[in-house]
Amino acid sequence: MAAAMELRCWGGDWGLPSVHTESLIVLAYTKFSGAEVTVSPIDWTWKTITATVPELLCGDSAVQEPAQILNFLRKQRFNADYELTARQGADTMAYIALLEEKLRPALLHTFWVDAENYANVTRPWFASRSPFPLNFLVPSCQASTALSRILLTKGEAPLHRITEVEGKIYSDAKECLNLLSYRLGTANYFFGNSPTSLDAFVFGFVAPLHKASLPSSPLQSHLKQLDNLTRFCDSILAVYFSSDHPCPPPPVQETMDANLQKLTQLVNKESNLIEKMDDNLRSSPQHKSHRPDPKPSLSTTKSSTPA
């Protein structure tokens, strides 16, 4: 039984368990993987300026950043990606890179740089959740970090103004949403019938854009046209975050499954070895006299299924 885990994150509003993308990613993953965590919102505490959120505390360790936290949870056997193939795991990494590069700058801009949204939604929310006198500091710190990040990563030179990159970051973001929509299609989740870490990431990025009441957002209007993405967010909220019914159980990892996984890994390793041996045989003509079947020469003592 794992030690008790505590998750520090920003609190919720707008129908979401958290308004903060990274916190939402981790919260969604804990639900998908069945990890029991105590959620401690940092709202109204000094941690709003001192802590990096989300942060997972377990015993003596403190883990930050969504990717690191998800890795940690997997090691504790809370693994929502258990049934993914290696190729699906690779696809997950690629789509997360797409979200970070193409969607994140526009989301930062929508919430923290766009004057109307910042003044009417973002700043009041964060200011109201920070204790005095931090309510003057927290929103503006986050806003300037967001602006710097956009300019540094998307601007052609460090001295460019934000207006010159706005067009590009929004068109990239709209394209990213379209690509996600194509990929999701009519399925409930991105891989099969149960949600995985990719679903958590997409939910974390898209849900705040879907749910916040933004006075000015062409990106939000674009998202509303992509029915399958909005349906995706709503169904995760209804199934995993509704207080009415309990969460569905995560994929159960019993000891037998662990053995099966080990066996599969061994078989994969063996077949990789066989492939390598085969390549070597083909490329060294002087060894053509060897038996074509290299399997008996693999003198490992591990058990494996017959070829």
Place this chain on the structure above:
Amino acid sequence: MKIERVNYMKHNSINYQPETFSPSSAPVSGKIPFIHVGNQVVSELGPIVQFTKAKGHSLSDGLDDVQRAEMKAYMELVNNMLLTAELYVQWCDDATAAEVCSSSGLSLKYIWFVSGLLQVYFRFTSGLGNVSRVYEDVSQCCQALSQRLGTQPYFFNKQPTELDALVFGHLFTILTTRLTSSELAERIKSYSNLLSFCKRIEQSYFYDKSS
């Protein structure tokens, strides 16, 4: 980066005349690689792909929407991990910087300036603080690419696409550029299907007498 562009043109069997880069012929935006077609100058891989598509040459027409989404996602992964690693090793590693300085004639102050800018950039994006994280990212990226490629000749089976051009460009650059540490190249070499992918493209497209 230049290699991706050249590679892309080769895939499309477009006749072109490679020119050695000289600053006076660079486009206003100052970015290489660029192609010069009649009166037009198009720079960077993205716009070049669009340009050739408008002229009727496209590598990704045969892909459906889901495949195109996958292709773009993998291209971002490569940019995120491999490009960052290359920049880091070229500019932020002291030993490499010193060697670049002595061979290219760039002053050390210039190199440190670029390195400083990049450090700030990395802090905002991937939090890169040290070289081991760089190598770890490269390994993860290569593992994902290797799994995606599998035993296929190209990433989307029989026909090469922009993704193949991009991956080849980066991997080939890393494998052939002499750096003070061969760690980056070694990490790639441990994925045999990626290595044979590079060799295959090099032999098919760069040693052909007919374009």
